[in-house]
Amino acid sequence: MKKKIKYSAFIVIILAIILDIGTAQYMINFSLKPDVTASRNIETSWNNLKNNNADIAPWIDSIRTNHILKDTFIVSPDGCKLHAFYKNAVYPTGNTAILIHGYTSNAIFMMNIGHIYSEYLRYNILLPDNRFHGESEGSHIQMGWKDRKDILQWMKVAQTMYGDSLAMVVHGISMGGATTMMLSGDNLPGYVKCFVDDCGYTSVWDEFKNEMKAQFGIPPFPILYTASALNKIEHGWGFKEASSLKQVTKCKLPMLFIHGAEDDYVPTDMVYPLYEAKPEPKELWIVPGAAHAEAYITDRQDYRKRVCDFVNKYMK
Incomplete structure (x- = not known):
């Protein structure tokens, strides 16, 4: 028994x-390894971007009609072909923004943020497709942790494009915000000046x-x-180990934290330990009424002003 x-x-x-x-x-x-068919559909992505951003629709149309947004590709050290869009500033400058999209999204959906840097700040913009998204290859989503190494490769591309006068801000939303924070704790080139995290997670x-x-x-x-x-x-x-919280403790460069007050996907409470862990200089903006990744569309005017004011302090 x-x-x-x-x-x-x-x-x-x-x-x-x-x-x-x-x-x-x-x-x-x-x-x-979710279904990212929508992320691969470039035409639909452009249409969705335009429908959700009527205020910049003429700018979007102009960019597409005149083929102003260019493609570039790199091959990572492990043999993965990666894609990014870029747009040069109207007047030659080394000031450049790398804009990092979120989970199952693609680079096109960062073009509303690109509008801030391109039209208000007159920067070059570089918008990578993370692995397994958009036009980049990849076997799975890396949740920002290994993506940060790919962003380092894109930084080198930007340096090749814009030369010794390069000064860079990195701005990410959601998973892109986590990527930004995870990157911020690494040993970075001297031309990286500041970061903007919009609703990234602690880990x-x-x-x-x-x-x-x-x-x-x-x-x-x-x-x-x-x-x-x-x-x-x-x-x-x-x-x-894929921890934004641990990485920001090592970041000495300025960072602006943005988070929606009504975010329940990456809960608003996550931003407070991140902000506390990050050494000065730093700023925090909790956006009233904003759900996840909707800070910009909730208050476009204030978003533009806060980003421009912050970046202008440190991009010198």
């Missing part, structure tokens, strides 16, 4: 482990934990732990 109980318990444990691993693998595929772990609860009502243990370990084996990084 005891042997039978032990055998049954052993079977239950094995089945539980198999179920945990299978569920964790499903989570990785669900989160990091991939925290974001996935939040979504597991919000979407499925399940706790992080054991699935998130197993998924992180499997992702470490499969893709070379764990969810906890």
Whole structure:
């Protein structure tokens, strides 16, 4: 009888482990290998951008009609072909903004922010498609952690384009905001002057934990732990190490934090520990009434003013 109980318990444990691993693998595929068909559809992306930004529709039409926005490609050290758009300033300048899009989006959706830098600040703009998005290759979404290494490659491209007078601001939204913060703690070229994070998360772990609860009502243990370990084996990084919070503690350059007061996808509460952890200089703007990644469309005028005022302090 005891042997039978032990055998049954052993079977239950094995089945539980198999179920945990299978569920964790499903989570990785669900989160990091979603359907990005919409991200690949460039024409639809332009139409959506224009429909959501009627105030700059004539500018968008002019850019497309006159083929002002150019394509450029690089091949990463691991052989992945990566794409970006760029637009030179009207007058020659080294001032350049790298603009980083969010989860399952693409570079085109950063063109409303590009309008601020191009038309108000008269900067060059460079808009990469992150891996697995837009016109870039890639096997999975990197949630900003390894994307930051690709952005370093794009910085080198910008230096080739704009020369020794290059001065750079990095501005990201959502996953792009996390990428910006993760990048900010690395050893960066001297031409990088400041950062703008718009609604980035504290870490991939925290974001996935939040979504597991919000979407499925399940706790992080054991699935998130197993998924992180499997992702470490499969893709070379764990969810906890992919931390914006840890990276900003090492950032000495200026950073503007923007977050919607009504954000429940990357909860507004995430921005406060990020802001506290970041050494001076820094600024924080909580946008009343703004949901996730909607700070700009909620208050375009104030968004433009705050970004321009902040960047003008440090892009010298």
